[in-house]
Amino acid sequence: MNTTTSTAAPQQPRVSRRATLWRHVIVVALAAALVGIFAQYVHGQWSAMHKWNRAFGDASLVLVTLSFGIGPLSRIYRRSVRLVPYRRELGIYAFVLALVHGIIILVGWVEFDLMRLFGFEFHPQLQRYVMFQSGFGLGNAIGILALVLALLLAATSSDFALRKLGASGWKFIQMGALPLWWLTVAHVAYFLYAHFLSFHRQTPDPNPLQIPFAILVVAVLILRTTSYVRTVRSQNRRAQRGNTPDSAPA
Secondary structure, three states: OHHHHHHHOOHHHHHHHHHHHHHHHHHHHHHHHHHHHHHHHHOOOOOHHHHHHHHHHHHHHHHHHHHHHHHHHHHHOHHHHHHOOHHHHHHHHHHHHHHHHHHHHHHHHOOOOHHHHOOEEEEOOOOEEEEOOHHHHHHHHHHHHHHHHHHHHHHOOOHHHHHHHHHHHHHHHHOOHHHHHHHHHHHHHHHHHHOOOOOOOOOOOOOOOHHHHHHHHHHHHHHHHHHHHHHHHHHHHHHHHHHOOOOOOO
């Protein structure tokens, strides 16, 4: 028995590392496929810069949604518990895709002019920056805030961070997933429904992702609401069983 234990124990970390590696491979493959699909079949009519910045942004949204939705799904459908470990890799690569999305915008759209990023344009006659589109600036500010929060979550998505921060500290930081989701939704919603709607611009055709995005948000809300209701009911049933008086002694 001792011999068996001593030979089996060292294999466990290798098994764990192999499983982690496979999760990374699967999520990277999923991310690459999403970027390709969005670039080729959804935004293929756009210029190269807009095609790729939207493709990376949309793929990031999908990964964030999957990471955010696995938790409540596992409380509704028990077999999906096996997907819970993927939340870490999904969150990490959602941040990577969002970072690339931001870099493309910084380089190709605003050309490193941070004032343009926040909705200002240099007026040659006034010789100063003036606000030209407040919604664009606010949408980007929300996106940057979401990116910073995603960086914090990704940086602490490891067993090393869990050990250093402790369970309570680590959980407190990871609770940022909820505000990250809503910041992402607000950022995407502006560019899907409101951007380019201006009196001095030609109104473009509706973005084909408007309806899928709305369905996605509603589906997440339904999923979380259902999970919350089921969790509360389960806790109430356990509490009632705990308060049931014991049978009277014979």
